Amino acid sequence: MNLRKAGCFILALMLCTGAALGCAKETEPTPSESPTQTFAAEPAPSSSPTPSPTPTPYTELAEGAQGAEVQHLQEALMELGYLIEDEATDYYGSMTRAAVAAFQKQNDLQPDGIAGEETQKLLYSGTAKECDPFSKFAPTVGMTFEELVMSDDGTRDQYPEGFPAADTYKIIVDIEHQVTMVYSQDENGEYTVPVRYMLCSTGKDDCTPKGTFKMDNYHVRFSQFARDKTYGQYWTQIRGAIYFHTILYEEFDTSTYIEEVWEKLGTADSHGCIRLTVPDAKWMWFNIAPGTVCVIRDGDPGDEETAAIRKQLVLADMPEERPDIDPQDIPSTDNWSPEDVAHDVPFVQGSQD
Structure with a gap:
């Protein structure tokens, strides 16, 4: 299939x-x-036995x-x-x-x-x-703005202990619909079983590389981008300087989220990386092993299936005033936790090059 x-x-x-x-x-x-x-x-009575009537196919x-x-x-x-x-x-x-x-x-x-x-x-x-329910595959649709944007559990020096095997998942990034989809294998070994759907932002001016890649090793928990001095969480390397990561922050503090970046989530707006909500970027960071296949495709405007996924990926609105809450006090309502993740592949940091 x-x-x-x-x-x-x-x-x-x-x-x-x-x-x-x-x-x-x-x-x-x-x-x-x-x-x-x-x-x-029903047949008329007869002196000879007749079969009972049976439904037609x-x-x-x-x-x-x-x-x-x-x-x-x-x-x-x-x-x-x-x-x-x-x-x-x-x-x-x-x-x-x-x-x-x-x-x-x-x-x-x-x-x-x-x-x-x-x-x-x-x-x-x-x-x-x-x-x-759709929320089984896209738990972010039921989350608050604070959880989607400001979550920070404070474990900035903690890295994954390991990952599920590299063939556990396959990632598809669809640029046309600005959707990232993760699948696991069906009984025939094909990647058809939906695991997680994510609204994303790929690169503006067609600067996100397209093709089939194997995820690289480098991970960053919370750090600054050299290009524009903004910050991001949960960087998971695709190749070179191309990552999955969260939306951007002005400072090393999630309360300083950049409003314009959040408002443009779901459009081509990055410098080449693939931006996600905090829960989705965190899921990638803990669950995707180096070597996992990642397909980045142009996508097709006539693709009804992916368009239907995108249509349902409706996230919380940004509040008029910045929430006054400690990021570490924001509860997680996601459907998994790091303790659930298999450690079939040990974590090895590698390098960005």
Whole structure:
């Protein structure tokens, strides 16, 4: 399964976010309500034995299909949170295909986006799993401005003890949509399982290098940039002087965040590095081993899957006045902690060159 096919799963996860906050349980339709199955007429009494009537096979539904069966399918997907629409239609388009693939993936079926008999039986069974909320993959969407921008746990001299193996994750940076996505491997060894989605800022004037890279060794916890004397946290080296890191600060103090830099997060605004929120940069710093594959791509305006991810990456607004809070008192609401991270690869600092 390639990443393009996996995008169907990703897209439907984006679409299901709102419903995941209060997903309705699917109820099993009665035979008279379900257009996807019909039953043979009851035979007239006979002196000779006749077989019991059996349902005809489910109608296989795929992209391009149209009719009442499609509408019923969409209604069931909407109830479980895999498809968000104002109302069901009778046309099986790309959104329905994506929603079906997401349903299949999350319910341990082959995620081909085709609603065959096995998929429909489970969908209408009342026992299928509901859609995962988007916040599972993008926890920053529920965080406060203070946590996103000002967090500083004070461990400025502490470095990771080690990392998960380099093949644990694959990173994709999409410049068109200003999104960084991390995937882990599926059962076939392909990187299709979403782990974390992040709003980012790449380089202005197309100055972020594009291609496939293996993450380098150098890490910086909190330091000054030589170019403009600003500061940043959690630098994780991609190659040379190109890093993932936080937004910028005027001083060695997160309360001095640069407002313009925060406001431009999600646009091409850096000098070549990839800026992230503090929690996302911290996740990279602790979880991404040297040697991890990082793909930086131009991206495609017509890429529905990545566009859907970006659409859902809505972060907290900047307050009118700077918060008066000790950065070390800002609680973490992220869905992981450094204690959770495997140390399969020991930390080795290396150098920037």
